[in-house]
Amino acid sequence: MATPNSEFADIQGLLWSGYGSLKQACFLLLRVTDAAAARAWLRDVSESVATVEQLRREHVGRAMQIALTADGMRALGVASTVIDGFSAEFISGMAGEEGRSRRLGDVAASAPSLWRWGGAQEPHILLMLYAEENLDAWHLQIEAGLGNGLAVLHRLPTTDMGGMEPFGFIDGVSQPRIDWSGERVPGTSADLEYGNLLTAGEFLLGHRNEYGRYTDRPLLDPAQPGAASLVVAEDDPARRDLGRNGSYLVMRELAQDVRGFWRFIAAQAVHDGDRIALAEAMVGRLMSGDALAPTRGQPIRGVGPNELDIARNQFTYDEDRDGLRCPFGAHIRRANPRTGDMPGGRQGLVTRLIRLLGLGHQDLSEDLIATSRFHRILRRGREFGDRIDRQVALRPDAPDPRGGLYFICLNANIARQFEFIQNAWLISAKFDGMSGEADPLLGNREPMPADHRTDGFSMPQPSGVTRRIDGLPAFITVRGGAYFFLPGLRALRYFAAG
Amino acid sequence: MTPQSCFMVAAPIAPGQETGLRALLATMNTAPGAVDPNNALVPFARFDRLHVARFVILHDETLDDLRLYGTTFENPPVWLVFLGDCDGPAEAMLAEFAALAGAGLTRIFGHCEGFSRGGDLLAWMQGRSVTPATQYVNWVGRTVRQIREEAALHAALRDRLQRGAAAFEAQSPLEVHRQLAASVRQDGPPLTPPAPTPFPWLASKIGNMIGVPLALLVLLPFFVLGAPFFLWELRRRETSDAVIVPRPAPEHVHSLSVLEDHDVTNQFSAFGIVKPGRFRLWTLLFIFWVLSFSTRQIYTRGRLARVGTIHFARWVFMDDHRRLLFCSNYDGSLDSYMDDFINKVAFGLNLVFSNGVGYPRTKFLLSGGAQEELAFKYFLRRHQVPTQVWYKAYPGLTTADLARNTRIREGLEAQTMIEAEAGRWLAMI
Numbered sequence: 001m002a003t004p005n006s007e008f009a010d011i012q013g014l015l016w017s018g019y020g021s022l023k024q025a026c027f028l029l030l031r032v033t034d035a036a037a038a039r040a041w042l043r044d045v046s047e048s049v050a051t052v053e054q055l056r057r058e059h060v061g062r063a064m065q066i067a068l069t070a071d072g073m074r075a076l077g078v079a080s081t082v083i084d085g086f087s088a089e090f091i092s093g094m095a096g097e098e099g100r101s102r103r104l105g106d107v108a109a110s111a112p113s114l115w116r117w118g119g120a121q122e123p124h125i126l127l128m129l130y131a132e133e134n135l136d137a138w139h140l141q142i143e144a145g146l147g148n149g150l151a152v153l154h155r156l157p158t159t160d161m162g163g164m165e166p167f168g169f170i171d172g173v174s175q176p177r178i179d180w181s182g183e184r185v186p187g188t189s190a191d192l193e194y195g196n197l198l199t200a201g202e203f204l205l206g207h208r209n210e211y212g213r214y215t216d217r218p219l220l221d222p223a224q225p226g227a228a229s230l231v232v233a234e235d236d237p238a239r240r241d242l243g244r245n246g247s248y249l250v251m252r253e254l255a256q257d258v259r260g261f262w263r264f265i266a267a268q269a270v271h272d273g274d275r276i277a278l279a280e281a282m283v284g285r286l287m288s289g290d291a292l293a294p295t296r297g298q299p300i301r302g303v304g305p306n307e308l309d310i311a312r313n314q315f316t317y318d319e320d321r322d323g324l325r326c327p328f329g330a331h332i333r334r335a336n337p338r339t340g341d342m343p344g345g346r347q348g349l350v351t352r353l354i355r356l357l358g359l360g361h362q363d364l365s366e367d368l369i370a371t372s373r374f375h376r377i378l379r380r381g382r383e384f385g386d387r388i389d390r391q392v393a394l395r396p397d398a399p400d401p402r403g404g405l406y407f408i409c410l411n412a413n414i415a416r417q418f419e420f421i422q423n424a425w426l427i428s429a430k431f432d433g434m435s436g437e438a439d440p441l442l443g444n445r446e447p448m449p450a451d452h453r454t455d456g457f458s459m460p461q462p463s464g465v466t467r468r469i470d471g472l473p474a475f476i477t478v479r480g481g482a483y484f485f486l487p488g489l490r491a492l493r494y495f496a497a498g
Numbered sequence: 499m500t501p502q503s504c505f506m507v508a509a510p511i512a513p514g515q516e517t518g519l520r521a522l523l524a525t526m527n528t529a530p531g532a533v534d535p536n537n538a539l540v541p542f543a544r545f546d547r548l549h550v551a552r553f554v555i556l557h558d559e560t561l562d563d564l565r566l567y568g569t570t571f572e573n574p575p576v577w578l579v580f581l582g583d584c585d586g587p588a589e590a591m592l593a594e595f596a597a598l599a600g601a602g603l604t605r606i607f608g609h610c611e612g613f614s615r616g617g618d619l620l621a622w623m624q625g626r627s628v629t630p631a632t633q634y635v636n637w638v639g640r641t642v643r644q645i646r647e648e649a650a651l652h653a654a655l656r657d658r659l660q661r662g663a664a665a666f667e668a669q670s671p672l673e674v675h676r677q678l679a680a681s682v683r684q685d686g687p688p689l690t691p692p693a694p695t696p697f698p699w700l701a702s703k704i705g706n707m708i709g710v711p712l713a714l715l716v717l718l719p720f721f722v723l724g725a726p727f728f729l730w731e732l733r734r735r736e737t738s739d740a741v742i743v744p745r746p747a748p749e750h751v752h753s754l755s756v757l758e759d760h761d762v763t764n765q766f767s768a769f770g771i772v773k774p775g776r777f778r779l780w781t782l783l784f785i786f787w788v789l790s791f792s793t794r795q796i797y798t799r800g801r802l803a804r805v806g807t808i809h810f811a812r813w814v815f816m817d818d819h820r821r822l823l824f825c826s827n828y829d830g831s832l833d834s835y836m837d838d839f840i841n842k843v844a845f846g847l848n849l850v851f852s853n854g855v856g857y858p859r860t861k862f863l864l865s866g867g868a869q870e871e872l873a874f875k876y877f878l879r880r881h882q883v884p885t886q887v888w889y890k891a892y893p894g895l896t897t898a899d900l901a902r903n904t905r906i907r908e909g910l911e912a913q914t915m916i917e918a919e920a921g922r923w924l925a926m927i
């Protein structure tokens with residue numbers, strides 16, 4: 001069985017890196033207007049798609065990545081029997097069903113009917129361009145080369161905000177680490193505790209996932225046209241694996257109301273220090289990037305050895321059970337609760353059995369959130385709009401910077417990873433046994449049935465009386481989104497061959 | 499304490515009546531998946547002892563799976579089931595339905611076989627009542643009234659804390675507790691003390707508590723003797739039983755997902771065939787016997803093994819033990835429900851569902867099965883049937899809310915408390 005690191009040449013570079021050193025980036029949303037011409041174009045550009053192999057070997061000054069939606073595959077002429085092998089969420093699309101929109105919180109002002117793109121205006125191909133410099137010229141050249149097979153649906157230019165997102169926080173501090181060497185054996189007693197090292201199959205199709213299984217993807221009969229160039233499926237040697245080394249790419253355009261955010265906060269606290277502290281409580285990290293929860297002495301699998309990583313990520317919330325340091329509702333505590341498979345971590349066999357039967361613990365909320373390892377994503381977002389300072393945002397005459405985040409993440413099972421995090425952890429007003437509050441940054445603040453509110457934010461205090469803020473406005477609005485497939489290089493050539 | 503009980507009326511739909519019945523049931527909703535609690539047919543909101551209720555048409559699309567087991571199911575009835583959970587005896591609940599919603603129920607059941615419009619509705623329903631093989635109640639003794647009162651209490655306390663925040667900050671938690679307790683005594687909201695526990699219920703529970711372990715003890719030698727044969731036969735079947743887990747059709751998934759995520763709680767109804775033969779059936783009967791003991795004696799306070807998000811659940815045999823119905827009411831989306839199943843109680847689901855046709859391969863009844871993540875998810879989704887009408891008496895409230903509110907009430911009524919306890923109590927509010 002091949003380990004993931006022996007296939008670096010088949011994997012798009014985005015799985016390895018967010019191209020942080022390539023400060024300029026632009027995303028193009030394309031639609032296929034002529035299948036044959038589009039395939040010819042795809043064949044040409046597939047030669048210049050950056051791979052992990054390349055990133056590891058040499059300095060890369062510019063990089064191109066390509067991903068496709070299910071509609072895009074259809075438009076390129078891929079057989080529906082092949083497309084049917086992808087996951088149901090991918091085929092249906094981010095805005096494909098009302099039920100999905102409800103679960104993702106894409107309602108009211110964030111409803112797909114109001115989006116700029118995605119849903120009714122579903123893109124076919126996502127072309128991602130990253131460059132150290134001279135992006136514009138390259139971009140023009142690329143567009144000129146599109147030919148008559150493709151039309152630009154939207155251009156999504158980005159802004160380099162120096163590693164910060166528009167509210168002013170450092171982003172991209174915590175990421176899961178992929179076990180490239182294929183050494184990890186998931187499901188052992190080590191997983192009773194939180195770990196940050198995950199099997200490649202959580203992000204790459206065709207490899208073992210955290211259940212030790214293979215996530216569904218199209219497996220083709222080698223006699224099918226084009227299939228012979230694909231590799232044999234590890235779990236089904238009679239068939240060829242179109243999913244191998246590919247990943248689902250989730251992209252959402254999230255407009256951030258930077259002025260609204262800081263103005264709301266300013267109305268809650270007079271002193272600048274208190275304001276910052278409140279914003280930091282909402283995020284769960286200091287503006288500098290350090291976590292609010294205390295770091296711990298023992299190492300965590302997949303954190304370090306880099307000093308900065310240890311300082312910022314060697315923590316779980318076990319050391320902050322009452323939420324006094326980092327509120328339960330803080331964005332990063334929701335987005336990754338850092339729990340192991342069983343509360344209490346490693347333990348003897350008897351204790352484990354007792355806990356398995358649900359007999360050991362008294363506190364009902366203790367076990368609500370478990371097994372974070374099945375719900376992780378690799379984030380690859382980029383910012384857009386003007387960057388303005390918090391002080392400027394507070395001025396009455398401050399212009400709207402129209403800032404936001406092109407939220408991008410990679411995962412192998414959209415339902416279990418991205419959708420789960422968004423639905424059960426971020427948007428849920430019932431996360432971790434709380435009530436009346438969704439994610440302080442992301443919540444759409446729409447009330448639930450029977451008028452239960454979702455617009456609060458609470459911060460437990462040592463005195464016992466929780467500090468509670470009500471009436472949070474929506475700080476972000478979804479303005480577009482789609483589920484893409486970021487194929488391996490062989491698969492990309494398969495799509496190009498038609 | 500008032501114990502909860504469950505009712506279920508099941509009747510085959512008369513030939514040619516299914517479409518009309520679906521249309522009629524749809525009139526009870528404001529939108530698919532969103533019931534009108536005051537609908538004209540069965541105005542659920544008027545029944546203040548009713549926790550949850552549903553109407554489901556059990557139209558099983560998976561019957562052909564049986565062919566892979568070398569048999570068929572001729573002329574399967576399409577059942578209409580009306581089921582729910584209530585405070586106090588189920589018989590009284592049915593009588594109340596007949597009295598207050600007789601006309602609507604007559605219209606509904608008029609689509610079923612053997613229903614005569616002029617007849618005695620209550621007697622007809624009683625004649626078609628089905629008891630479950632196992633039932634589960636999240637918190638035995640917690641009534642609808644208590645749930646509503648405690649939710650009002652939580653809201654009132656939160657409000658009073660918020661409004662008096664400045665003054666309270668300077669006081670000790672114990673002092674704040676004392677003041678809040680006094681304010682509730684004076685201005686409400688009212689809290690009804692629990693009713694006395696009915697003696698027959700208690701007696702039967704104690705009998706069960708002693709009887710089942712005793713019976714197990716007596717049977718133990720036979721189990722030990724029979725174990726090698728049982729395990730040998732089990733493994734033989736486990737390695738050869740057909741696994742049928744295709745991905746469910748998108749239209750089927752859609753018909754289910756339109757009904758979901760309108761509230762923080764969802765319903766789940768699934769229907770399947772028990773693997774043919776006595777071996778599986780007797781295994782299943784034994785497992786249900788033990789499970790019933792555990793849900794009656796052990797899992798009565800907020801969780802079923804490690805899963806705390808289920809309000810009510812039950813397994814019911816249908817068609818002379820040939821088919822099995824599973825119904826539950828759970829918090830969160832179906833995906834998180836299934837993840838809880840897989841990650842926390844895979845062994846428990848395997849025990850029961852591995853005796854159903856098509857289930858992913860298990861090992862010794864306990865391992866494998868649900869751990870085949872996608873196969874298991876497909877299996878559940880494929881056997882799920884749309885629930886035409888579903889009612890819950892307290893929308894917006896999860897089991898975690900209910901448990902917290904109960905603890906807040908207990909804390910409020912506590913006679914003695916130390917400073918640290920008072921602090922934790924305040925933090926819950």
Ligand code: HEM
Nearest residue numbers: 165169170171172173174254332335336405407421422476
């Ligand atoms: C405009 C919207 C958003 C903003 C401003 C934002 C901001 C942030 C910030 C400042 C951090 C801390 C830095 C770090 O730990 O890397 C963070 C972490 C994170 N965010 Fe977001 N985020 C947004 C949307 C989302 C969405 C939509 C998701 C997922 C569905 C998400 C998932 C995460 C995750 C998984 C982490 C890392 C948590 C950890 O591992 O400890 N974020 N975000």
